[in-house]
Amino acid sequence: MNKSVIYIFRRFLFYCLAGFMAITLNFLIPRLMPGDPASIMFAQFKGKLKPEALDALKETFGFSDGPLLTQYFEYIKHLFQGDFGISISYFPQPVLEVISSGLYWTLFLAGTSLIISFVLGSIVGIYLAWNRDQKLDSFLIPTLSFLGAFPYFWIAMLLLYYFGFILDWFPLRHAYSQHVTPGFNFSFIASVFSHYILPAFTLIFVSLGGWMLSMRNNMISILGTEYINYAKAIGYNRKILMFKFAARNALLPSITGFGMALGFILSGALLTEIIFSYPGQGYLLLQAVRAQDFPLLQGIFLTITFSVLLSNLIVDIVLLLLDPRIRK
């Protein structure tokens, strides 16, 4: 038990360090750029803010005249107080408020489709490993690599065109219809669901192949080991062999991959949200890029980084529970 506490603590320290690196990058990038970052960043506010308010905002970002180190501590102090500055494109809302309005939609869309594609892909992967034959393999692997070669958001464009525009099965944009009132009522939930299907299907469709292939490959290498041969020799039936002995071990590298792939998949989900005008982080990101809304951009980077780090910590805890070897 003690060992596992130390393990989690070490991982936690590592994620804290990664978090600090992200904050430091966020702090340094504007200051390493040619020109005067403060005036680029705050040029947009001219005419919107009184000079005193502008000075207060500059202080939030640590753009004071002091040395870099003092600016840095100032910046971190404000971050820990939850002060990420004021958004330009959603003026005068604070950045944190804007981000949290989109966070739930991203968590809902990306989170659920990620889990569905992971579970579905792993199950199909187990099946593929068990029923391995040359013909299926030589068809499946090129097909999956061809699908994986398309950009996420381009697949989204195509699906939107076909299912949304030509067939008119699904709505083209937004997370729910304008005609329903948000709340816990049937028409709202139905509307959210019909808007959810197409973007979620896109995300599942493009990421499924990766989970399938990795689970299949893990399974194949596990099926070649001695203990499986031994279990086969004893005469366990297929189901027990497959799920109880092989799949549980084969799943571990996939779960590690789950944490690793999270940042990558989130990036794809952000671009997919943009195609569907889904009001999550990706859509906010686009707004921020279009409006040169630097406080919002940097806020989004930090929130996404922190959610990736937190999910990795959760993955570590899950691995600890699943794999007794880490505990020893």
Add this chain to the structure above:
Amino acid sequence: MKSIIKFLLSMMNNFKAKIGIYILLSFLLVSILAPFLVGSPTDYVGIPLQAPSMDFWFGTNGQGQDVFAQTLYGAQKTLFIAFLSGLLVVLVGAMLGGVAGYFGNRLDDIISLLINVFLLLPGLPLMVILAAWLPPGPLTIIIVLVFTGWAWHARVLRSQVMVYRNQDFVLASRVCGESNFRIIMVEILPRMLPLIASSFIGATIYGIGAQVGLEFLGLGDISQVTWGTNLYWATNDLALLTGSWWTYVPTGVSIALVSLSLTLINFGIDELANPRLISERHLSKRLDGDFDRNNATPVRKIR
């Protein structure tokens, strides 16, 4: 040098690699010859959003420009940036990964920590904040791609260097008094070439995808014609809501075909250089392509 030529020749005998090389070469050729094949991609040639016809093979976009010309010209800049960034990514990755793997100890600890942190940071948002602050243009895209892409290749190359470092031939050269530089350049590097080549190809695929994603967001130089800006203008001109699929389908298919061709070349390199697959190939030739891969010793099946 001789072995490199031999390797390249054997690539042409590998089915997957051959197809990949043909697709890639035809894209490169067409993009280089674009000025002789089509008119300027930025000229107004006809009514906007025309469907494909004999005059305009891929139709016209929302600004009345020829989509076919845009696709060919887009290949030029997109592929150039992708290959250049792929090269730089592998260079940075090989240097940092090689140093960490070869020298080990404290240096390895620091570089490994850096690698692990960069692997965790979400790529797209990081790319976006970098690209948003830098002036838009090809140089920015390359800097951003290298900054976010090096870590994965550094990790792969590091672990391979660590394998070689403790092998007898390296230890022997060290006992003979060879310098670290000579050991790395003469003993280790040539053996790593297939891995470096496949890293380069992987980095180029990443370079295409990430570049297109960034430019799609509007973070590239939108006055240039690239595959990314083609998609950016397609969505900006409401191609999705007007149903003009021809403004984004050719670009997307081109991106996928080039990425696929690079993946196929990578499969080919793997089949030719991976010792496990080499022995598998020899065995399947000996046994008339019929043996059970699940068992440690290949045994011929009895019908």
